Amino acid sequence: MAGFDHTLVAPPEVGDLVCPRRISAGGTAYHEVGEGEALLLIHGVGMRLEAWAPQIAELAKTHRVIAVDMPGHGESAGLPVGSTIVDFVAWLGGFLDDMQLARVNIAGHSMGAMISGGAVATFPERIARIAYLNGVHRRDPDAKAAVLARAASIAATGVDKEGPLLRWFGSDPQSDRARQLTRRWLEQVNPEGYAVAYSAFAAGDDVFYNCWAKVVCPAMFLTGDGDPNSTPEMAETMAAQARNGWARIIVGHRHMVNLTAPGIVNDMMREWLATEERPK
Template identity: 65%
Template sequence: MAVATLPDQTVPIPVFERRIAANGAAYHECGKGEPLVLIHGVGMRLEAWAPQIEVFGATHRVIAVDMPGHGQSAPLPPGSDLVAFVAWFGAFLDVLSLDRVNVAGHSMGALVSGGAVAVFPERIRRVALLNGVFCRDTAAKKAVLARAASIEAHGIDVDGPVQRWFDDGEASRKPRALTRAWLSGMDRQAYATAYGAFAGGDATYAHEWAGVKCPALFLTGSGDPNSTPDMARQMAALTPRGVARIIQGHRHMVNLTAAEAVNALLREWLATPEPAS
């Protein structure tokens, strides 16, 4: 892992070496063992998983991937919906010859992970949704669709997400700076495509959880205003082997602001036995 530095010279930026798959997806791979695939959220890049890559690379074959149009991955066509992102992920597994994986997704990555276990469940050993959304209410749906519509006209809003995703505590200082840098470096069209799929995709696979047989973790922060604890609990209640875990005192980017607690819960999830075939 290389390290760059933000302009204020106080926050190092992790930069992981990448390979480019045949479908144009950029990814970082390390470690050996059961595959653990990590999918980040809108506006981020695979380095957003740095605390998890460093820990689980000692026990698993970790594969962190840049979403389409993020980091160094090729974009999907403008207007692509969540179904297209899930198909992209399936193609990524194909080109890496990954038959069965553990998959953890954050935010938009959680929606892709949920779609994956619904569409090709035989390929998913375990699924974890970090700060995932589920069937937004009318007010939340209206707000997220308005944010999606504003991107083409006004560009990428950096301040809004940072204010929603973090508090002002010391644990958030570095993640806030990193998040601001990653959002500021995004291509507008790629961001608009991903955010549009995120805004419109919260119900696409929402009714498939009852059929998911593998261990499923639904994790969020107690203060996340959009990927709420109630959403995590609702998904867990629908899923035969689902569990909800809430990180107290944290918001949206829990894998960065509460890395040790999140890693402990992911370790517990990865140790959960798969159902007998």
């Protein structure tokens, strides 16, 4: 694409899920495919843009899909130690500028959802629709203490690979492939980038929580009924607050629903992308 400096870099090896990347002028690695309205995908802490592979393959049939590596993940440059969720939202705004994207549909998973929520609160005129997948909303005191403790322990213990797998997946054999890929991505993540992002994620759930009453664009809040951290109650609370919001709960799945139930998630995302904005 003309007008900005992008460098093609070799993709990482992650089994059969490999997406070639370009690097934006600001240092963000991204994969772009398809034509039409822009759809931006942001993964969660410890992951990389390949976590969206089932959605990229399907939604690129109708949209210009741009999946990014979050700062400090995959091939993207990191943010400084001490960065907050506000800094991650500013990163996203800079990426939109680099890509000359005046207005996008945005879907975020987990921390990517938190960043997406910050984006629609900070520059709503640039967000046409928002999909908030397995995102948190004002954790209760016990959950807040647990996630802050995990963030504080990273400096001493490094990237936790077992805890997320236990929280994010059930024991069903259907999740084995997604579980294996997730473990590999956690093993590949840059420890410093992970620590910076996780700290921002742990402290960020109550920064933009009150934005939803002002959001007029179509807003889908999706999670699994077994997700212990991004709960159905959270999704339903946010959906009730948003002017054009709705919740979708996928039964029998946990945190990584876009990988463990890709067909269902793709159908729900197609429905979301086809929804017209009707301000209330």
